[in-house]
Amino acid sequence: MEMHTATMESAADDGHVDWVLRAYQTEGTPASQPSSAPVVIKLGYTVTYVLEGRYVEEPPLAYQTFVFTLGDFCHQASRRRAISTVLLGAGAYGYGICFAVRLKRQLLAFCDDPVETAFNSGNGIEIIVDVFLADFPSDDEPSLDVEEDGDFGGIPASTDAVKELAVVKYERGGDVREESCIICFEELDEGVEVMRMPCKHAFHGGCLTRWLESSHVCPLCRHAIPASADP
Template sequence: MAAPSIYHYHMRQDFNTNVDNNNSTATPMTDALNIHLQFSHVLELCYPETIQIPLNTTIESHLFPRQLFLSHVTRENIIKEILYSTGCSSDFVETVAPDISSFALDMVTDPCNASSSEPLTMVLAILVTTPYDEREEIDRALNDSLMQETSRFKPASKSCIDGLKRMSLEGSCSMKECMVCLEEFLMGSEVVCLPCGHIFHGDCIVRWLETSHLCPLCRFAMPR
C-alpha cells in the first residue's frame, strides 16, 4: 500500500503583500480580506536518495468582503471551497477548515485591523508531500516473486549459468546495489550483467538462477 500524503499548513497576516485584483476571485474592493493561497504538491522519492519533484504549484488571491467572515457557516464554506479547489483530501479539508476559519475571523475582528479600510491579507501556505519509496517497490516485487508457488520456480539451465559473463564493475552505474543481497556495489567488484541489463553480484545471481530462471527485478526469462 502506498504511503499516504503528508500535509503541512500555516497562516499568517502579511502586511506587505499588495493585492492584485486582476488575479483575485472577486471584483476590486477595499474593506476586504484577501486570502493569498500558496499551494505546493511534491513527490518525494526516498530511494536511493531523497529528492522532491514538484507536481503542482498554485499561487492565487481570493478577495472577499470582510463581513462574510463574521458568519461561522459562511467563512467555513469559503475556506473549504478554496481548499477543495487545490485537490486536497476531504479528511484534511474537514480537519483544518475550522482552524483556518478561526484565524480569518481573528483578523477581521482584530481592533488593530478594524480601523483600516484597505484589504487585509492572510497568507495560507499548504505543502503536500507524497512519499514514493522505490526501495519498498523493489522489495515488494522481490517478495512477491519469492512467494509464488514452488511449481513456478524453474532454475536456469546449467549451461546458461556456466556461461554467465563476469566482469569488474568500473565507471558509473545506475544500479547502486545488488538487489538479491541488497548490499552496495563496490568499485572493482565482480558483477554479472544479465541480458536484460540488470547487474548483480556474481555469486548472488548464480544462487538465484539455481532456483529461478527469471530475473529477480524484471522477470526476464533465462534459458532453462
C-alpha cells in the first residue's frame, strides 16, 4: 500500500498547533470510472492543556469522517469546496482562522500526488489528518471550548442573529471590501449575493451560514454576534 506523509508545525493566534497528514491508496476497490473512486478524509484532534502546573494530554477524540469522490479532488475549485466542508464540519475554523487557513492550504497541495496516483491506478484514497492542539489560554485569549460531543471551536450563533444579517449583491468597487470569500477561498463573482457581518466583512452566504453553526465570531476580525447560549 502506497503512503504519502507530510508534517507541519505552525503557531496559531490562540494556541499552538501541530498536524500530520497521511494519505493511503485504498487497495481492492478499483473503480471502472476513476473519478467515482472514493476519497475518505478522517480528521481527529488531540488536546494538551495545563492543569495545576502540569501538562495534561486528553485521549484522542474519535475521527470525524467525510466521504467524497476522486472527481471532487481533480479540480482545484471542487477540491477547495471539499476541504472547506471538512474543516467547517470538524470545527477547525472555530479554533482559529489562521490555523484553519494554513491547514487548508497544505491539504490542497498535499492532495496533488495521492490524487494523481489514485486516478492513474483506479484506486481510492484515505487521508488521515491528526491535529495536535496545545491549549494554553492567557488572559487575553479565549480558551478552547471542547464540547461533550467532541466538536471544537466556540459557540454557534443564534438563529435569529443569523437571520438578521444583511444580504447584498456584490459589485466591484462597491460597499463590499472583500474580493474573495476567506472561508472557501473563491473569488466573489459580480452580482452574486453575499452575507455581511455587522463588522462589514462579507462572505458567501452558504459559507458564512455553515461557519456560524459552529462559531458566533467573524472569521476575519472575530467580531461577535449573539450566540445560541445567550439569553
